[in-house]
Each structure stands twice: as structure tokens, then as C-alpha cells.
Amino acid sequence: MPAPSTQVLYTPAQRARRDATAWTLVQGVLAPVQFLIFGISLYLVLHSLQTGEHTDWALASVAIKTLVLYAIMVTGAIWEKVVFGQYLFAPAFYWEDVVSMGVLALHTAYLWVWWQGVWSPTDQLLLALAAYGSYAINAAQYIRKLRMARLQKTSTSLPTSGAQAST
Numbered sequence: 001m002p003a004p005s006t007q008v009l010y011t012p013a014q015r016a017r018r019d020a021t022a023w024t025l026v027q028g029v030l031a032p033v034q035f036l037i038f039g040i041s042l043y044l045v046l047h048s049l050q051t052g053e054h055t056d057w058a059l060a061s062v063a064i065k066t067l068v069l070y071a072i073m074v075t076g077a078i079w080e081k082v083v084f085g086q087y088l089f090a091p092a093f094y095w096e097d098v099v100s101m102g103v104l105a106l107h108t109a110y111l112w113v114w115w116q117g118v119w120s121p122t123d124q125l126l127l128a129l130a131a132y133g134s135y136a137i138n139a140a141q142y143i144r145k146l147r148m149a150r151l152q153k154t155s156t157s158l159p160t161s162g163a164q165a166s167t
Contacts, residue, residue, distance in 0.1 A: 008152055009092050009145065009148050009149050009152050010083075010092070010149065010152065014083050014084060014092075015153075017082055017083045018079075018082075018083045021079065021082045021083065023075060023078055023079035023082055024079065026075050026079070027072065027075060027076060027079055030068070030071060030072040030075060031072065031142070033068065034065070034068045034069060034072050035139065037061070037064060037065050037068055038065055038132065038135065040061060041058070041061035041062055041064070041065045041128075041132075042132055044057055044058040044061045045058045045061070045062065045125050045128050045129060045132070048121075048125060049122065049125050049126075049129075055121045055125075058125060058128075059114055059121060059124060059125070059128075062110055062114070062124075062125075062128040062131075063110075063111060063114055065107075066107040066108070066110060066111050066131075069103070069104070069107055069135070070104075073100060073104060076100075080093060080097075092145075093145065095141065096138065096141045096142055096145065099134070099137060099138045099141060100138055102134050103131065103134045103135050103138045106127070106130055106131035106134050107131045107135075109127060109131075110124065110127050110128050110131050113127060
């Protein structure tokens with residue numbers, strides 16, 4: 001069940017588990033690595049679609065991006081289990097996980113048609129663009145949650161007493 005928008009992202013216990021687990025660091029390293037690979041691959045895919053050059057590189061780059069996606073999804077599920085007590089669909093990340101399933105489905109479909117060679121290279125690259133569009137939406141969801149977590153940390157660390165501004 002999705003979390004209400006007014007709910008805090010982490011309880012103090014969940015925040016402590018998040019800060020204590022090595023999986024947080026793993027996610028913190030894999031996320032920008034995956035985004036860098038995504039950027040390079042997106043360039044190769046678009047360049048190949050536009051010019052017809054380096055198509056093999058573009059196709060292979062999507063496969064590499066997909067393997068890194070699998071790594072971040074598996075380690076992310078482990079992180080979610082450590083922090084929230086369940087591998088997927090914890091209330092705080094319900095909608096991110098729902099969209100992630102679509103992202104995985106599109107990337108897996110790409111791997112299948114790439115491996116089987118049943119589609120033309122252009123069609124494979126167009127499928128990759130659809131997968132990349134879903135990935136961009138999902139990445140934006142996670143960036144939003146990261147910002148929410150930082151804002152929650154700031155609001156919970158503010159002093160509860162002391163001088164207050166007058167209105």
C-alpha cells in the first residue's frame with residue numbers, strides 16, 4: 001500500500017539502520033555509475049539512430065547498462081530489506097518499486113530481443129529508448145526521495161526551543 005505524502009520517509013530506527021548498513025554505500029556508488037553508463041549509452045544509441053554508425057557499440061552499451069541495472073536493483077532490494085524489513089514495496093518506496101518493475105521489464109525485453117536477434121537493430125534501439133525513458137522517470141523518483149530524506153533530516157535536527165521569528 002502506498003505511503004501517504006505527509007508520512008515521514010524514515011522513522012528514527014529506519015534512519016539508523018539506513019545509516020549503519022553498507023548497502024547504503026553500495027547504492028550510493030552504483031547509482032552514479034549507472035547514470036554515467038546510461039549517459040554514454042544514450043549518446044551511443046541516439047548517435048547510431050541518427051547516423052547508422054557504431055550500432056554494435058550502441059546495442060552492447062544497452063546490455064551493459066541493463067546488467068548494472070540488475071545489480072542496483074538486487075542490492076537495492078537488499079537495502080530495502082535491511083532498512084524497512086521487506087525486499088520490495090515498502091510503503092516509503094512503494095511507487096518507486098512499482099515503476100522499477102516496469103523499468104526491469106523493458107530492459108529485460110531489450111536483452112531478450114538483443115540476444116535472440118529477432119528484431120532489427122533500429123527496433124532494438126527504439127526499445128532501448130523506451131527502457132531509458134522509463135529509467136529516467138524512475139531515477140527522478142529516487143532523486144526526489146533522496147531530497148525528501150535530506151529535508152526530513154534537516155527538519156528533525158532543528159532545535160525545538162530557542163528564539164523564534166515573529167510574524
